[in-house]
Amino acid sequence: MSSGHLSQDEFFDKLGRLFNHRKSSDHGAIYLTQKRLAYDPSEQSTTAKLFPDLLPDKPLPIIIKATNGKSKRDRSDKEKLSxxxxxxxxxxxxxxxxxxxxAGMTLLKPRDKSKKKAKAKKKKATS
Amino acid sequence: MPYFKTSQEWLDHSVALLEARPSSTRVTTRYSIKPVKPRKQTTTTSSGDESTAPLDPKPPRGSLVLKTYDPASGVTLKYRTTKAAEVTRLMSAALGRLGKAMAGIQDVPEETMQDADAAVETPQGEQTPQQGAAAGGGGGGGGGKKKKKGKK
Incomplete structure (x- = not known):
């Protein structure tokens, strides 16, 4: 949290690099998180606390975070973007x-392969 | 921690959760890569060409898990896919809609209400913490919240 938030251009640039870095290895993960950017909760009125499902008066910004999933063990390798x-x-x-x-998630199954599998599944179901 | 079979179901439940708890709910997307274990040729019992597949290592496989989590009530909703074809739709349309709900924008159109099968998929575990929270926070608000959850 100590690092400042990036501009969107910077964020996308670095996220792309994060994915690229992942491409060269055979394992690992990238975590992307999105959440409402809540301000100091103590500022909330009692009504807001009691009825959190009530909508805020105006739309709030949201925060997008990305990490490469490295935790305490290898902190030096940890990448954190927001x-x-x-x-x-x-x-x-x-x-x-x-x-x-x-562009970054290159190791998921391409379309044609999944089609084949779906076909096989269908066959199995009908038989 | 249920995994939903379809992304639409996951999205519907996630939107419902976000509407109930817009401030604490987060959506995490995990893209993970795992090496594929090379298949051994020792399985002589199994027939077919597959068992005699060459030992050269296959490229590692990736998977995508979408998770909606509310730390306050402990509700976790998940969806997993390995198909590249789904990425754009999930990241743009699904997460975009959830992002709007997070931001508190109300122009999200209510589509596809699936009351019947949705009730089956609703995790049982979420009811208990809900009730506990309601007891502390006041009966009226808690009751309404619970009802909303169950319905979706």
Whole structure:
């Protein structure tokens, strides 16, 4: 948390690098987290505390975090990124976000392979 | 910690959870890579070509797990996939919708209500902590919350 939040451009740039780094190894993980960016909870009124499902008066920003899953053991290798997305930027952010992730997640099954499997499954089900 | 069979189900439940607890719920996406164990040729009993597959190492495989977690009530909703074809839709549409719910934007259209089968998938474990929290926070608010959860 000590490191400051990045701008979105920087975040995507570094996220892309995080994925690239992962490509060269045969194991590991990347964690992406999103959460409402809540301000100091003590500032919340009693009503807000008692009825947390009530909507806030105005949209709140959300925070996006990314890490490479390294914990205390190898702290020096730990990569931590975070950026804040304002409500009006959400749409544009997620389009880019999906692009970066799609480009980075190269080890998932490609389309044609999964199709074959689905076919086989179907066959099995009918027989 | 249920895994949902379809991403739509996962999304529906996640939206419901976010609506109930917009401030504490987080969504985590884990993209993990695991090396594939080379298959050994020792299995003489099993027939077919597969057992005689060459020992050269296969490329490691990746998987994607989407998790919605509310630390306050302990509810965890998960969806797992290994298909590249789903990435764009999940990261953009699904997470985008959850992001909107987090931000508190209300123009999210209510689509596909699945009351019937949704009730089956609702994890039982979430009821208990809910009730505990409700007892501490006041009966009225807690009751409403619980009802909302069960319905979705």
């Amino acid at each position: 950026t804040i997305v304002q409500p009006h930027e959400l749409e544009a952010f997620y389009v880019r976000y999906a692009d970066v992730c799609k």
